Amino acid sequence: MLEKILTVKNVTVNLSGQTILQNLSLDLEKGTSLAIIGPNGSGKTVFLKTLLGIIPYDGQITWAKGVRIGYVPQKIEADRHLPLNLENLLRAKSEILKLRKSEIYSITETVGLSPKLLKTPIGYLSGGQFQKALIAFALLGKPNVILFDEPTASLDQLTEENIYELMNELHEKQGLTTILVSHDLSVVYRYAHNVLCLNKENLCYGTPEKALNEETLKKLYGAPHKYHQHHHDN
Amino acid sequence: MTTNEIYAVILSLLAAASAGIIGSFALMKKMTLAGDVISHIALPGLGLAFLFKINPIIGGAATLILGTIIIWNLEKETGLATETTIGVIFAASVAIGALITPKEDLIDALFGGFQPISYFGFLVGLGIVALIVIFLFKFKNKLMISLFSPELAAATGINIDRINLYYLLSFSLTVILGLQFLGALLVGALIIVPAAIGRQLARNFETFLIASSAASVLSVTLGIFASFYLSLSLGPTIICIAAILFALSLIRRR
Numbered sequence: 001m002l003e004k005i006l007t008v009k010n011v012t013v014n015l016s017g018q019t020i021l022q023n024l025s026l027d028l029e030k031g032t033s034l035a036i037i038g039p040n041g042s043g044k045t046v047f048l049k050t051l052l053g054i055i056p057y058d059g060q061i062t063w064a065k066g067v068r069i070g071y072v073p074q075k076i077e078a079d080r081h082l083p084l085n086l087e088n089l090l091r092a093k094s095e096i097l098k099l100r101k102s103e104i105y106s107i108t109e110t111v112g113l114s115p116k117l118l119k120t121p122i123g124y125l126s127g128g129q130f131q132k133a134l135i136a137f138a139l140l141g142k143p144n145v146i147l148f149d150e151p152t153a154s155l156d157q158l159t160e161e162n163i164y165e166l167m168n169e170l171h172e173k174q175g176l177t178t179i180l181v182s183h184d185l186s187v188v189y190r191y192a193h194n195v196l197c198l199n200k201e202n203l204c205y206g207t208p209e210k211a212l213n214e215e216t217l218k219k220l221y222g223a224p225h226k227y228h229q230h231h232h233d234n
Numbered sequence: 235m236t237t238n239e240i241y242a243v244i245l246s247l248l249a250a251a252s253a254g255i256i257g258s259f260a261l262m263k264k265m266t267l268a269g270d271v272i273s274h275i276a277l278p279g280l281g282l283a284f285l286f287k288i289n290p291i292i293g294g295a296a297t298l299i300l301g302t303i304i305i306w307n308l309e310k311e312t313g314l315a316t317e318t319t320i321g322v323i324f325a326a327s328v329a330i331g332a333l334i335t336p337k338e339d340l341i342d343a344l345f346g347g348f349q350p351i352s353y354f355g356f357l358v359g360l361g362i363v364a365l366i367v368i369f370l371f372k373f374k375n376k377l378m379i380s381l382f383s384p385e386l387a388a389a390t391g392i393n394i395d396r397i398n399l400y401y402l403l404s405f406s407l408t409v410i411l412g413l414q415f416l417g418a419l420l421v422g423a424l425i426i427v428p429a430a431i432g433r434q435l436a437r438n439f440e441t442f443l444i445a446s447s448a449a450s451v452l453s454v455t456l457g458i459f460a461s462f463y464l465s466l467s468l469g470p471t472i473i474c475i476a477a478i479l480f481a482l483s484l485i486r487r488r
Contacts, residue, residue: 054388071389082262082382083432088439089382092375093390121437137386147389 002029004064005145005177006051011059013043013050020046021057022201030064030144031175033167035182035192035208039221042199044181045074048147051179067145070138072131074149074181086125086133087118090140097141104140111136112162128155135163139170146170148180164191185212238350242415243458245351245359249411250424250454252366254447256408257429259401262381266426268305271324272402273409273422275301277331277343280418284339291355294413298406301327306402310395331418346417346469348461362407369404373397378439416469424450427476434483449479 006028013021020043028034036044049055052071063069090104108115111132117125125133132155138146146167155163168191170176182188188195188208195211197204197220204211204220235243260269276294283293301323308319335343351359380387380394387394405425412421432446457472464471 049385052385052389054385069389071386073383073385076383076385083436083438083442084378084382085438089379092378095375096379096390096392119438134386138389 002031004028005030005067006064007060007062008051009060009062011050011057011061013046013055013057015046015055019200021050021198024059024198024202026196026202026205028177028179030177031171032193033171033178033180033191035180035188035195036198037182037185037188037195037220038198038203042220044198045149047198048149048179048181051147063145068141068143070141070143070146072134072138072146072148076134081123083121085119085121086113086136089122089133089137090118093137093140099141107136107140110139110166112159128159131155132159132163142174144175145177146179148178150181150183167191188212236350238352239348241351241353241356241359242349245356245363245411246415246454246458247451248359248363249408249415250428250450251447252363252370252408253412253424254428254432254450255370255443256366256405257425257427257450258432258443258446259377259381260405260425261429261433262378263401265305265309268309268320269405269425270422271320271327272298272301272305272406273413273425274324274331274418275304275327276409276413276421277327277418278334280343280413281331281333281335281339284336284343285334290343291410291414294418295406295410297327298409302399302402302406306399309398328419342417344417344419345467346413346415346420348415348458348468351414359411362411366404366407369400373400377401416472420469420473423473423476424453427473427480428453431476431480431483434480449476449483453479 004027006026008024008026008028011021011024012019024047026034036047038044046055048071050057051061052069053061086108087104090107091101093099094101094104104118105115108118113129113132113136117129117133122130122133148167164187167176167178167180171178180187180192192208194206195204195208196202197211197216199220204216257269260266276298279293279295279297280290281293283290304323305320331343332340376387376392376397379390380392380397384394387397408425409421412424416424428450429446431449432442432444435445436442453472453476456475457468460466460475461468461471
């Protein structure tokens with residue numbers, strides 16, 4: 001029996017009078033990867049933010065002791081014209097966590113960003129570079145849990161592959177636990193141990209092979225769904 | 235120049251340096267309007283102090299704390315209602331302040347002026363500067379991340395509410411420092427205008443803070459000289475110089 005890292009029990013989230021998540025329960029084991037799928041507006045991002053403790057909820061969310069979370073948001077509501085560069089952000093986090101300075105450079109290399117981009121104002125980074133910068137920020141300080149909200153939405157195919165390879169590596173090397181929101185079922189099949197179909201409530205849960213069938217997907221997305229179709233909802 | 239005048243000059247320069255840095259964060263927080271309210275809310279306090287003949291700074295400080303708490307609570311909410319409320323508080327403070335301030339003191343309360351500072355006042359001023367410096371030194375990283383993204387800050391384990399409160403208190407302390415020589419109407423400008431200059435010139439965080447602070451100190455230094463030699467009113471002179479520096483920074487950017 002693997003060690004539990006997260007227990008979610010009867011979690012309900014209401015935002016401005018609307019129920020966004022209803023009675024959600026699940027357990028997550030250490031070192032596993034959970035994918036969350038669901039249509040737009042089904043509460044995926046809200047669920048991640050609830051896990052982070054940003055959104056008020058009813059029910060119970062219990063993280064195991066010693067959990068360090070890294071979070072890669074889907075998009076960020078930041079003024080990209082702020083006079084900040086990636087090094088400023090990474091250094092701020094490394095000073096808060098009292099890390100060695102060299103970790104900034106190694107994490108930048110790990111996500112495949114060239115060191116000179118550290119000095120580039122964030123507003124000048126391309127969509128893909130910015131996404132990688134967010135991933136670097138999340139990975140800095142060696143978290144043991146990563147929450148990824150569609151991490152590869154603005155990345156090209158090759159970079160996307162690299163990021164998932166990196167996640168796989170971190171799984172194997174560091175026993176990282178991942179919670180991943182994705183629209184891409186092929187990613188779910190390749191990288192997730194378990195999948196949660198979310199549409200306000202838990203519609204299916206289990207290994208992708210068992211949990212995902214035509215009926216569930218029809219219930220989830222409301223229309224017949226082709227398994228290996230690569231698509232993005234915007 | 236008397237010793238008490240030298241105290242006043244030193245404190246104004248320290249206030250300027252703090253204002254540049256506090257203003258840089260205000261600009262990143264997009265709280266220019268809220269910042270103005272915090273400073274304007276000092277006016278009714280100044281008015282009451284003039285009325286009852288107590289030290290104006292004490293009166294100003296008392297209402298500033300009230301303003302800080304109001305804005306801190308409003309910041310937790312978002313949306314149009316907040317903007318509107320801030321606008322109303324802003325207008326109401328100026329109006330109430332204008333009504334209760336004795337006519338002969340109104341110009342001073344609004345636009346400030348150069349006044350010698352006692353040894354005790356100087357020590358209190360230095361204490362305030364120390365508090366601001368400690369806050370900025372201790373919390374600048376947390377503040378920067380929470381300005382960039384509250385979500386990333388939460389994931390990093392930063393208590394955003396607390397950081398916000400500390401920041402607003404430092405903001406108010408900076409206003410208190412600047413209140414005497416700039417007045418309730420102009421002190422907000424010393425926080426915002428130099429930061430706007432810094433933003434034009436800087437490409438990263440450190441240079442932004444340094445440039446804003448330098449622009450602020452330069453404005454106050456030139457302002458003190460200009461007002462002294464040309465017998466101009468101090469507060470408005472400083473802000474005019476800051477505005478001219480801002481215009482120059484726009485040209486340099488192109």
